[in-house]
Structures are given as structure tokens and as C-alpha cells.
Amino acid sequence: xxxxPPPTARRRxxxxxxxxxxxxxxxxxxxxxRPTLADVAAAAKVSVSTASLAFSGAGPIAAAxxxxxxxxxxxxxxxxxxxxxxxxxxxxxxxxxxVVGDAxxxxxxxxxxxxVLDGLVGTLGPLGLGVLLIPGPSDPSEPPVDPLVESAAxxxxxxxxxxxxxxxxxxxxxxxxxxxxxxxxRREEGVTTVGIDDRNGMSQATRHLLDLGHxxxxxxxxxxxxxxxxxxxxxxxxxAIDWEITRRRLAGVTDTGVVPVAVHETPASLxxxxxxxxxxLLSGDDRPxxxxxxxxxxxxxxxxxxxxxxxxxPQDVSVAGFDGLDLPWLAPDVLTTVVQPLAEKGAAVAHxxxxxxxxxxxxxxxxxxxxxxxxxxxxxxx
Amino acid sequence: xxxxPPPTARRRxxxxxxxxxxxxxxxxxxxxxRPTLADVAAAAKVSVSTASLAFSGAGPIAAAxxxxxxxxxxxxxxxxxxxxxxxxxxxxxxxxxxVVGDAxxxxxxxxxxxxVLDGLVGTLGPLGLGVLLIPGPSDPSEPPVDPLVESAAxxxxxxxxxxxxxxxxxxxxxxxxxxxxxxxxRREEGVTTVGIDDRNGMSQATRHLLDLGHxxxxxxxxxxxxxxxxxxxxxxxxxAIDWEITRRRLAGVTDTGVVPVAVHETPASLxxxxxxxxxxLLSGDDRPxxxxxxxxxxxxxxxxxxxxxxxxxPQDVSVAGFDGLDLPWLAPDVLTTVVQPLAEKGAAVAHxxxxxxxxxxxxxxxxxxxxxxxxxxxxxxx
DNA sequence: GTGAAAGCGCTAACAG
DNA sequence: CTGTTAGCGCTTTCAC
Numbered sequence: 196x197x198x199x200p201p202p203t204a205r206r207r208x209x210x211x212x213x214x215x216x217x218x219x220x221x222x223x224x225x226x227x228x229r230p231t232l233a234d235v236a237a238a239a240k241v242s243v244s245t246a247s248l249a250f251s252g253a254g255p256i257a258a259a260x261x262x263x264x265x266x267x268x269x270x271x272x273x274x275x276x277x278x279x280x281x282x283x284x285x286x287x288x289x290x291x292x293x294v295v296g297d298a299x300x301x302x303x304x305x306x307x308x309x310x311v312l313d314g315l316v317g318t319l320g321p322l323g324l325g326v327l328l329i330p331g332p333s334d335p336s337e338p339p340v341d342p343l344v345e346s347a348a349x350x351x352x353x354x355x356x357x358x359x360x361x362x363x364x365x366x367x368x369x370x371x372x373x374x375x376x377x378x379x380x381r382r383e384e385g386v387t388t389v390g391i392d393d394r395n396g397m398s399q400a401t402r403h404l405l406d407l408g409h410x411x412x413x414x415x416x417x418x419x420x421x422x423x424x425x426x427x428x429x430x431x432x433x434x435a436i437d438w439e440i441t442r443r444r445l446a447g448v449t450d451t452g453v454v455p456v457a458v459h460e461t462p463a464s465l466x467x468x469x470x471x472x473x474x475x476l477l478s479g480d481d482r483p484x485x486x487x488x489x490x491x492x493x494x495x496x497x498x499x500x501x502x503x504x505x506x507x508x509p510q511d512v513s514v515a516g517f518d519g520l521d522l523p524w525l526a527p528d529v530l531t532t533v534v535q536p537l538a539e540k541g542a543a544v545a546h547x548x549x550x551x552x553x554x555x556x557x558x559x560x561x562x563x564x565x566x567x568x569x570x571x572x573x574x575x576x577x
Numbered sequence: 578x579x580x581x582p583p584p585t586a587r588r589r590x591x592x593x594x595x596x597x598x599x600x601x602x603x604x605x606x607x608x609x610x611r612p613t614l615a616d617v618a619a620a621a622k623v624s625v626s627t628a629s630l631a632f633s634g635a636g637p638i639a640a641a642x643x644x645x646x647x648x649x650x651x652x653x654x655x656x657x658x659x660x661x662x663x664x665x666x667x668x669x670x671x672x673x674x675x676v677v678g679d680a681x682x683x684x685x686x687x688x689x690x691x692x693v694l695d696g697l698v699g700t701l702g703p704l705g706l707g708v709l710l711i712p713g714p715s716d717p718s719e720p721p722v723d724p725l726v727e728s729a730a731x732x733x734x735x736x737x738x739x740x741x742x743x744x745x746x747x748x749x750x751x752x753x754x755x756x757x758x759x760x761x762x763r764r765e766e767g768v769t770t771v772g773i774d775d776r777n778g779m780s781q782a783t784r785h786l787l788d789l790g791h792x793x794x795x796x797x798x799x800x801x802x803x804x805x806x807x808x809x810x811x812x813x814x815x816x817a818i819d820w821e822i823t824r825r826r827l828a829g830v831t832d833t834g835v836v837p838v839a840v841h842e843t844p845a846s847l848x849x850x851x852x853x854x855x856x857x858l859l860s861g862d863d864r865p866x867x868x869x870x871x872x873x874x875x876x877x878x879x880x881x882x883x884x885x886x887x888x889x890x891p892q893d894v895s896v897a898g899f900d901g902l903d904l905p906w907l908a909p910d911v912l913t914t915v916v917q918p919l920a921e922k923g924a925a926v927a928h929x930x931x932x933x934x935x936x937x938x939x940x941x942x943x944x945x946x947x948x949x950x951x952x953x954x955x956x957x958x959x
Numbered sequence: 960g961t962g963a964a965a966g967c968g969c970t971a972a973c974a975g
Numbered sequence: 976c977t978g979t980t981a982g983c984g985c986t987t988t989c990a991c
Contacts, residue, residue: 229754231984242962247986254987255960274753278730280984283665283967289729290672290709300695303685313682316712325725326710327672330698343707347671348660371656372611467905499906523849524881524906538682613968624978629970636971637976662968665983 230271239267292349296356298333314541339363374551381439396533396564397447408575413457413483415472417441423462469496491516509573529569612653621649674731678738680715696923721745756933763821778915778946779829790957795839795865797854799823805844851878873898891955911951
């Protein structure tokens with residue numbers, strides 16, 4: 196017959212779930228499981244507060260005492276203060292939740308997201324902050340916000356590609372009172388935003404094409420909204436762009452006075468969608484002489500489509516992009532593009548996070564872009 | 578002269594740092610900052626434990642009582658239990674730390690990592706677990722393990738590309754007592770591992786080339802170790818492969834009896850390195866008739882190099898890869914490759930995490946691979 | 960330079 | 976079904 200559980204296997208009310216241990220009482224048995232700061236303090240014959248100081252270094256402590264504590268810790272196989280206790284006490288988790296703009300798989304196929312994230316993580320790390328990855332909305336059928344947005348421990352949140360203003364994630368975060376940085380979103384009251392001067396950048400690229408004599412210019416755009424449609428758009432659709440970034444980059448083109456001969460909407464910034472757009476735009480006889488794309492991935496797809504259609508770039512058609520990515524597979528061509536400082540953008544986001552954490556309200560940060568002229572744009576064909 | 582600070586601005590010893598508030602005492606002022614479960618309970622005139630139940634649903638509670646609590650929460654603008662308190666009490670953070678094999682920027686340029694991560698996150702999410710991104714070793718000059726490995730709150734860790742056995746991150750995690758899942762590492766006692774049958778997969782690809790009559794077969798490999806050298810390797814170097822995955826995939830080739838005419842080491846699984854390898858291997862007169870690559874990105878680089886050298890694929894040279902990625906820019910070619918189930922691998926890792934969390938020791942999981950014959954391999958040139 | 964005390968906000972065992 | 980109670984492990988005044 197089963198014997199009653201031994202005292203140590205029986206939990207007392209209020210005991211934490213992972214603490215099947217024997218309390219250390221004067222010469223009694225050693226702690227059973229993970230030692231705590233109290234165990235270390237006892238072993239080193241100092242108070243817990245002193246032991247705490249030995250690890251945090253946040254206060255005066257005698258070198259010898261400190262060493263005694265550290266030795267005791269080593270002895271007990273104590274690997275430093277439990278972050279959970281520390282976090283609760285401090286009221287801070289040290290976590291920055293990053294909501295990416297799409298399912299990870301798709302989002303990270305775009306080097307733009309990846310490089311910004313890299314810059315962000317690289318700057319946050321030395322600040323002692325970690326990044327919690329939160330998937331963005333995937334299918335329109337799925338629930339619009341990941342449960343992590345509602346309940347994960349985070350001190351600050353970052354919304355990559357915070358396209359729209361009625362973003363569900365933003366709403367949820369505001370309800371929770373989590374300070375949030377929005378990347379590339381609409382500049383809005385009470386929301387910290389980091390962006391780039393893409394409207395102006397697009398204008399520069401367009402003017403470059405005008406200077407080359409182009410008049411029939413088509414545009415390949417980023418998604419208009421989460422419906423992620425694909426194809427040529429009419430005036431109606433054109434007036435219903437929900438995503439700020441798409442609207443702004445298109446405005447950059449029209450700012451120059453250009454009226455695009457065609458606008459092609461894509462479901463995501465990916466090579467294949469650029470390729471599809473390229474085939475669609477360049478197959479007819481009245482094809483444009485230049486295509487301005489809202490991203491480099493889209494632009495490289497257009498270049499590939501042109502090549503497959505037997506068109507020479509830039510002799511038959513010029514193609515410009517946006518982002519300034521390295522596109523080795525386009526070699527020997529180098530894309531004409533608007534270069535944005537991706538790693539710096541990540542770092543700027545990190546600094547905004549830092550400010551928010553310090554209780555400040557960082558100003559809107561807009562990073563500059565520059566036009567890089569490559570080999571994919573040339574004079575309009577005679 | 579400065580007047581003494583008002584009572585609410587003065588913190589009592591032991592007060593949390595973010596809790597400048599007036600305690601709710603019978604009809605007194607409302608809570609100043611974030612309300613707590615106790616505030617909600619008081620407002621709903623129930624005990625905190627009942628209020629807790631109202632949110633967690635982990636216990637019997639009358640629908641009416643529950644509603645009262647929820648109403649009170651809404652009234653007080655309480656957005657659910659503070660995760661920090663919950664975590665400490667539960668002894669669980671709900672966080673899985675994922676150590677990627679390299680700096681994020683480089684790691685995520687490889688769709689393999691991204692797709693595995695996507696599968697992992699997708700499976701972990703419904704389990705209520707979030708992913709903390711931890712950068713792997715970047716430069717050999719940098720400190721070998723990110724501070725997050727040492728001190729972030731996480732219940733389990735995952736080592737992507739846990740190549741070697743003397744991995745510093747693994748050592749640190751073991752010291753902390755954090756259960757760890759290693760992906761693609763050496764199968765080792767006491768370490769939970771998830772991998773694929775890549776050795777056998779590589780053999781299949783090689784046999785496919787043998788069947789086509791190829792005899793002069795070269796190999797382009799993944800990195801040998803963190804030194805990440807580039808170039809042809811000699812016998813000495815060949816016997817010093819530190820990364821398990823590289824060794825295993827090479828063994829898959831030699832298992833067939835093939836002795837490669839050349840082995841080219843690359844610093845990372847990226848198109849440009851494949852291209853460099855391709856130029857190096859295919860430029861001479863005594864070039865191989867087939868090139869087996871340890872990744873698809875490398876293989877596509879080799880294909881691009883061949884094309885630029887004016888070689889027809891597969892008429893002049895056959896190229897095989899490993900991974901089964903979608904490579905739209907290779908079109909109209911489709912790479913012959915060994916397909917591994919990337920999302921499933923992520924899911925398998927997630928299940929191993931789940932087991933570890935349940936206190937079980939999951940068995941080694943090895944996922945199958947399949948050879949996919951595309952258009953980049955053909956009969957040996959006459 | 961060190962120690963005592965007071966909780967951070969929450970959950971879970973148990974009694975009623 | 977609800978309330979009481981006892982902490983999870985830590986940091987930070989404040990007094991000495």
C-alpha cells in the first residue's frame with residue numbers, strides 16, 4: 196500500500212510550485228533544489244541584503260565580504276539572482292516586445308525587417324534589454340492580435356511596420372498601458388514614431404527618371420492594406436490606401452508631377468510579387484519605359500521579369516527600387532535605389548525605447564535617405 | 578526653502594519602484610497608478626483569490642461573481658493580472674530563449690533559420706509560450722555568449738545550429754540549470770536534440786549524380802567552425818571539421834564511395850559565398866561535372882556562377898543542393914535538392930520544449946528528408 | 960559597511 | 976463556491 200508522501204514531497208500552502216526543498220535550518224540538510232539568495236547569504240554568514248549587493252554591485256560593500264558571498268554561491272552552485280524575483284521587485288521585466296508586421300516567415304523573408312531588427316537587438320542588448328518576438332497578423336481570418344500582446348511581460352513594445360492608425364495591436368497595448376514605439380507608421384499624437392524621409396526619397400528617384408527623359412512611368416507598390424491584393428489598381432482603389440508607408444511612397448512619386456501610367460499593387464514585398472508585377476506591366480506593347488518600385492525586393496522581381504521577357508535593363512526599361520539592399524543575384528547589375536539606413540533605424544527605435552523607459556516622451560525621429568544610382572536606370576529609349 | 582516631500586511622493590521602505598500610489602482605504606482616494614488585483618477585488622467586494630479565479634478560470638467560480646469582478650476591472654481600467662507577479666508565483670516565465678547561430682542579420686538571411694523559427698514560434702504560441710531572441714556569437718572577437726544567456730528569465734532554451742559540443746552557450750545554460758534543446762547538434766548524452774537525417778539525404782543526392790554518370794564531383798560545404806574560412810580545403814583541414822552538421826553532410830557524400838575532386842569551404846550559407854565557390858571550382862579546365870552543395874543558398878550561388886561563366890546547367894555542369902527552399906530567382910530552373918521539413922522541425926523543437934517543461938526527457942527526434950529532382954542535374958557531359 | 964524589514968502582485972492549498 | 980493565508984525571490988530604504 197502507498198505510504199504517505201514524505202514531508203519534503205508535500206508542499207505547504209503558499210509554497211511556490213518549483214520549490215520542493217528543505218529549508219535550511221541551522222546545520223540541517225542542504226537545500227534540495229535551486230538555492231536562493233537567502234541560502235547563499237546564510238552560507239556566507241551575511242544578510243540577504245548584503246548578498247544582494249554582492250551580485251548587483253549597486254551599493255557599498257567590502258571586497259572581502261563580496262568575495263565570501265561569491266565563494267558561497269559557487270559552493271552552492273548558485274548561478275545568480277533569479278530574474279523572476281528581481282523583475283517583480285523592480286517592476287521591470289527588461290523585455291521589449293517586438294510585433295513584426297506579418298507572420299515571421301514572411302516578414303523575415305524581407306531583409307529590411309531583418310536588418311532593422313538586427314540594429315534594434317544590437318542596441319538593446321547593451322542596455323540589458325531582450326527582445327520578445329511577437330508575430331503580427333497572419334491571415335485576415337486569424338485573431339488580429341497575438342495573445343502575447345495582451346499578456347506577455349514587457350516594459351515597452353515596438354510595432355514594426357505599424358502601418359495603420361486603427362492597429363489592433365496598438366489599441367491593445369495602449370489599453371495595457373504599455374509604452375509603444377511605432378516604426379514607419381503615421382505620425383500621430385501620443386504615439387512615439389520612428390520613420391524615414393521616404394516621400395522625399397521617392398521624389399528623388401522619380402526626378403532622376405524624369406531627368407533621363409522618361410515619361411511613361413509605372414509604379415509597383417507595397418500592400419495597400421491587410422487584404423493584400425495583387426494587380427493593377429484603379430482610381431477607386433488608389434484612394435483607399437490604408438497603409439501609411441504605401442501612401443507616402445506613392446505621394447513621393449506624384450509630388451514630382453508625374454502621373455503614373457499604371458500602378459500595380461502587390462501582396463507583400465517579395466521578389467516573386469515583383470516578378471508578377473513586372474510580367475503584368477511589361478508584357479503589353481504600350482509598356483512603360485520606367486518602373487518605380489516601393490521596395491528593392493519588388494524592383495529586383497521586375498528586373499528578373501524584364502530579363503525573362505527579353506527586355507534589356509536599362510536600355511529597354513529602367514527600374515528603380517527603394518531600401519538600398521545588397522542584391523547579389525542581380526549581378527552584374529546594381530539596382531538604382533533609395534538607400535535607407537536600416538541598422539540606424541533599428542538603433543533609433545532602441546533609443547526611443549530607452550527614452551520611454553526613462554519616462555520621457557521621445558520626439559518623432561525621421562532618418563534621411565539617399566538616392567543611389569546603379570545600372571538599372573538609363574536614358575529613355577529613342 | 579524646499580518643503581518636505583508630500584506623503585505620496587515619499588516611498589516607504591519596501592515599496593516597489595513603480596508604485597507611487599495611495600493605498601485604497603475605505604472610501605479614500607482612488608489608486609494612483611496601475612490598479613492591482615487587490616484593488617479590483619476590493620471594488621468587486623470579493624477576496625483576491627476569487628478575483629484571481631475570475632481571470633485565470635482555474636477553479637470553480639459563480640458566473641455572477643466572475644462578472645462582478647470583470648466589471649470592476651473594467652471600471653478601474655485593470656487590464657489583467659500583472660505577468661511579473663504571476664511569473665514569480667508560478668515559478669515560470671513562459672519564455673523560451675532562442676539562441677540563433679549567428680548575428681541576427683546574418684542568421685536570418687538564411688531562410689532555413691527563419692522557417693524553423695517560424696514553425697517554432699507557431700507551435701509555441703498556442704502553448705502560451707513566447708520566444709526571446711538571443712543573438713549568437715558574431716565576431717570571434719566578441720564575448721562568446723550574450724548576457725541574456727546568463728541572466729534572462731526563461732524556462733527553456735533552444736540552441737539553433739548547436740554545432741559543436743563545447744558550445745559556450747550550452748555550458749552557461751547548463752550551469753544555470755536551464756533545460757535546453759539543441760537543433761542539429763551532435764547527439765549527446767543528457768542533451769535534448771532535434772535533427773534531420775541529413776547524412777542519408779546527402780547520400781541520396783550523391784547517388785542520383787552517380788546514376789547520371791558523374792565521376793568528377795566537387796563539394797561546397799557549410800562552415801567548418803566559427804573561424805568561418807573560405808576556400809578549397811586540404812586533407813588536414815578536412816579532418817578538423819568542428820561543426821557537426823558540416824561533417825555529417827560531407828559523410829553523406831563519401832558514404833557512397835565518392836571521393837570528391839575538390840571540397841570548398843564557405844564562411845556562411847549565403848548566395849554570395851556559393852557564387853564565390855562556384856567561380857573557384859568551375860573556372861579551371863579540369864572542372865568537376867557535378868557540384869554537391871550542403872545548402873540551397875550555396876547551390877544557387879554555384880548555379881549563378883556557372884551561368885556567368887557561360888556554362889549551361891545541367892548540360893555542362895550539374896548542381897545539387899540541400900534544404901528544399903523555394904528559389905524564385907533561379908527560375909526557370911528548379912534546383913535538385915534534398916528537402917527537409919523546416920516548419921516541422923520547428924514544431925518538433927517546440928514539442929521537445931513542451932516535454933522538458935513537463936519534466937520529461939524527450940527522446941532524440943530525427944526528421945526524414947526526401948530527394949527532389951529538379952532541372953539543375955542531368956547526365957554527365959560526353 | 961551591514962542588517963532588518965517590508966513588500967512587488969500574484970496564485971494555490973486548504974478550510975469553511 | 977469563497978475567503979484566509981502564506982509565501983515565490985528579490986531589492987531597497989533606513990537605522991545602526
